Amino acid sequence: MSDKFDFETPNYQPSYSPINFEIPRTIKKKKSLKGYLFAGFIGGLIGALLVSIIFMGYFGVNFANFKNDVNSAISGLNLESSNNLEPVTRTVVLNSGNDSFVTDVAKKVGPAVVGIKNKSTAYNWWTDETQEVTIGEGSGVIISKDGYIVTNNHVVSGARSISVILSGEKEVPATIVGTDALSDIAVIKIDQKYVTSVAPLGDSSKVKVGEFVVAIGNPLGQEFAGTVTFGVVSAVNRKLDVGNGVQIPLIQTDAAINPGNSGGALVNSSGQVIGINTAKISQTGVEGMGFAIPINYVKPIVNDLIKYKKVLRPTIGISVMEYYDRAGNIVGLYISKVYSGTGAAKAGLKEGDLILQIDGKKVTTFSDIQSILSTHKIGDVITIRVLRDGQTKDFKVTLGAPINTND
Known part of the structure; x- marks a missing residue:
């Protein structure tokens, strides 16, 4: 049974119910037989010392000499290096100061994380008016002083308008710059006068x-x-x-x-x-x-969305159809068209070729091709293995920019 992956849809209507807290039980560590024997030995030794001290006091034995003898005997036991004493808990120190790094991170990045409202319109039958309503909420990250914010595509999907709630709870209007459903990334923008903090991007x-x-x-x-x-x-x-x-x-x-x-x-x-x-x-x-x-x-997708309003994904320059054997199993992708001037045409691919592999990976669906191309950029060279006239052949194809398939 495959796992179900829920993407945080903005259309979430929270319902509140009592919260049950479970208190963890304290786990006690059981002593071994060696532990009991060792404890008994120490107890007996302490008892013998007390009796000896009383005896020496009564008969006037030199206590200083006896003390030196006892210290030498205890040192010989090497109690500190005993393997019987095991720590029950260990403490991991995240920061030697009063605050952990989490506090510093929250102060540094928190103000650059904003709320996003996805808004639409609804007709009110009682007032006979069309009203603006919030149909979902999500989060976003301010990534530039110009006011660009990166978020998920599904946060703003279907919105007629959007607004941003800044860390100070001020709500300001925003516009959608570009969205990309394949990567689930979107870029929106607010006026730069509202930007007070920008989140630094890592590697x-x-x-x-x-x-x-x-x-x-x-x-x-x-x-x-x-x-x-x-x-x-x-x-x-x-x-x-x-x-x-x-x-x-x-x-x-x-x-x-x-x-x-x-x-x-x-x-x-x-x-x-x-x-x-x-x-x-x-x-x-x-x-x-x-x-x-x-x-x-995310970075190259955001750059494309800001510059082109869409993502310029690399293309091979072909149209394909799934090819089935007599048993109904998909065995490859049939090239139904090769577009002139593309990497596929220049490499020598032809209509009727059956694609078996790309870069050594078996492909049987168009989604397989999309997944492979998502790891490449325009100008990369890939190896496509096809079946042609009963023989397999490899072709080196240079990936190109998106083409207009309607021509």
Whole structure:
């Protein structure tokens, strides 16, 4: 049974119920037989010393000489290095000061994380008027002094208008610059006069499993704006289908990510944004499995959206159809058209070729091609293996810019 991945949809209507807290039980460590024998030995030794001291006091024995003899005997026991004494708990110090790095991160990045309202219109039958209503809320991160904000596509999807709630709870108008459903990334913009803080972007290629991270966002909407949660990087390069057939490499974390956190920041201990929070596993019995889109994956998409209002993804220059064998199994992708002037045409691909592999990876669906191309940029060279006239052939294809397939 496959996991169900819930992306934090902005259309969340919170329902409130009593919260049950479970108090963890204290686990007591059982002593071994050796422990009991050792304790008995020490107790007997102490008892013998007390009797000896009383005896010496009564008969006038030289106590100073006896004290030296006892110290020598105890030193010979080497009690401090005994393996029987094991620590029950260990303390990890995150910061030697009064505050942890989480406090510093919250102060540094928190003001650059904003709330986003997705608005539409609804007809009011009682007043016979059309009114503006908020149909969802999410989070976003201010990434430039010009007022550009990165968020998730699903946060602003379907909006007739949007507004941004700044860290000081001031609501200001915003416009959608560009959206990209394949990556679930969108860019919106506010007037630069409202920008008081910009989040520094890090390098997600340097993220290591086990390092501390902080998630900042607005879970459940503005009522819990600026919520900060803490955790670790559980895994990197988790290839998950975000619901459009394309697998995106995600950062997995156990920092709490809840509805409304979408579009918020995942921040490292240096106060740099390393990911945009986007999803969590919503399944009975599963806790602490949230996901963020790596910031290195986000950066080129944001640049394209700002510059072109869309993402310029590399293309091969072909149209394909799924090819089935007699048993009904997909065996490859049939090239139905090769567009002139493209990398495919220049490499020698022809209509009727059956694509078997790209860069050594088996492809049977168009989504397979999309997933492979998502890791490349325009100008990259890929190797396509096809079946032609009963023989396999390899072609080196230079990826080009998007083309107009309607020509």
